[in-house]
Amino acid sequence: MILVTGGAGFIGSNFVLNWLSLHDEPVVNLDKLTYAGNLNNLAGVMHDQRHHFVQGDIGDxxxxxxxxxxxxxRAILHFAAESHVDRSIHGPAEFIATNVNGTFTLLEAARAYHGSLDDAGRAAFRFLHVSTDEVYGSLGPNDPPFxxxxxxxxxxxxxxxxxxxxHLxxxxxxxxxxxxxxxxxxxxxxxxxxxxxxIPLMIANALTGKPLPVYGDGKNVRDWLYVGDHCAAIRRVLEAGRVGETYNIGGWNEKTNLEVVHTLCDIxxxxxxxxxxxxxxxxxVKDRPGHDxxxxxxARKLERELGWKxxxxxxxxxxxxxQWYLDHQDWVRDVQSGAYQGWMEQNYGKRGGAGEAA
Structure with missing residues (x-):
């Protein structure tokens, strides 16, 4: 049995779906179901006896x-997080509550649980924390990767x-x-x-003929990682990663935001x-404040030590x-609720369009 936090969100739900397609080992899936948590992501496994969903807060x-x-x-895989930069600019308190205090609460519970296990259980247990490259800040055009x-x-x-x-x-x-x-x-x-x-915002806007607003000059660069590859890397780190270590996971795909948008348009x-x-x-449109x-x-350490790429x-x-978004327009319409539209107007309306988020 593994415990996954945030398993109804984007990366977490992909991990749960991939895990259950590859393993018989059951999953306890804990998610608060905030705006980005979506049980429709898990429709294919909601009646699977190996999947036990619990709605709840990691701060509880x-x-x-x-x-x-x-x-x-035998393991906790901690995906749960507030993760949108623009939302953090408008309302940082929720990010502190979930990402800092929530992680602290989870760590305290894991520490007590780990201490209650027998020797074999303690040796086998893992707490895998899923984080972001954004902690490293911003790179110049000729700087080596993080x-x-x-x-x-x-x-x-x-x-x-x-x-x-x-750090916790x-x-x-x-x-x-x-x-x-x-x-x-x-x-x-x-x-x-x-x-x-x-990426999903630009696809959704393009399919309805809405503007595709790009922040600033569109030359902000990101390294893009397909979520299925990310899930495979996490499984590999859980399986064989050295305790106490950090592993960077990247796609070796540096693209400017404008390149990404143009690629989507051409497809x-x-x-x-x-x-x-x-x-x-x-x-x-007007750039976001502090845009890295x-x-x-x-990602060479992960490839060198654990053989992942x-x-x-x-x-x-x-x-x-x-193609997935074209095939799942009902899913897109379901998540674009009135609350979502209100947020888009709050964050992007004054910029001159529906917005871009990277």
């Missing part, structure tokens, strides 16, 4: 302790809250001997991605043509992603 110490006592998991030894320099409330959670996980390993693993990934994309982020021109090119919908210029991940190129992964 009594609930966490009860789940650990009841299910006796390595596991890169100094932390977070620039947004979101990245600062994730950096704090990373490290401290619980070194102070209390909790067998932790930390992964820092680059920008994910793929199925079930909530459409406030760059949609072929798969869902309109009068004129989808590129005609691209507009430029470039992220890039050096991404299976998807950006071209293959982005085509799969576009």
């Amino acid at each position: 110490a009594a609930l966490i302790a009860d789940l650990l006592r009841q299910h006796r998991p 390595a596991e030894t890169t100094a932390y320099a977070p620039n947004s409330p979101y990245s600062a809250s994730k950096a704090a959670s990373d 996980v490290r401290a619980y390993h070194h102070t209390y001997g909790l067998p932790t693993l930390t992964t820092n990934c680059s920008n994910n994309y793929g199925p079930y991605h909530f459409p406030e982020k760059l 949609l021109d072929a798969l869902a043509p309109r009068a004129g090119s989808h590129r005609d919908l691209v507009t430029y 210029r470039r992220y890039a991940i050096d 991404p299976a998807e190129t950006f071209d293959s992964g982005i085509r799969k992603t576009v």
Whole structure:
């Protein structure tokens, strides 16, 4: 049995679905079901006896302790997080509550649980913390990619809250001997991605003929990682990662935001043509405050030590992603609720368009 937090969100739900397609080992899936948590992501496994869903908050110490006592998991995989930079700018308190205080509560429960296990159970147990490359700050155009030894320099409330959670996980390993693993990934994309982020937002807007607003000059660079590759890397780190270590997970796909948008437009021109090119919908809007210029991940440690490397190129992964959204328009319509539209207007309306989020 494994316990997954945030397993109804984008990356967490992909992990749960992939895990159950490959393993018989059951999953306890804990998710608060905030705006980005979606049970529709898990429709294919909601009646699977190996999948036990619990709606709850990682900040609920009594609930966490009860789940650990009841299910006796061999590992906790901690995906749950507030993760959108723009939302953190508008409302940082929720990010501190979930990413910092929630992680602290989870670590305290895991420490007590780990201490209650017998010798074999303690040796086998793992706490795997899923984090982000944004904790490292921003790179210049000629700087080497982020390595596991890169100094932390977070620039947004979101990245600062994730950096704090990373430090707590490290401290619980070194102070209390909790067998932790930390992964820092680059920008994910793929199925079930909530459409406030760059790729799903641009697909959704393009299909309805809305503007495709790009922040600033569109030259901010991100390293793109297909979510299925990310899930495979996490499984590998859980299986064989060295306790107390950090592993960077990247796709080796550095692209400017404008390159990504143009690629999406060209694919949609072929798969869902309109009068004129989808590129005609691209507009430029006011940049977000503190927008990091470039992220890039050096994932050689993970390949060298654990033999992982991404299976998807950006071209293959982005085509799969576009096709998934074309095939799942009902899912997109369901998540684009009135609350979602209100948020989009709050964050992007004054910028001159529906927005871009990376």
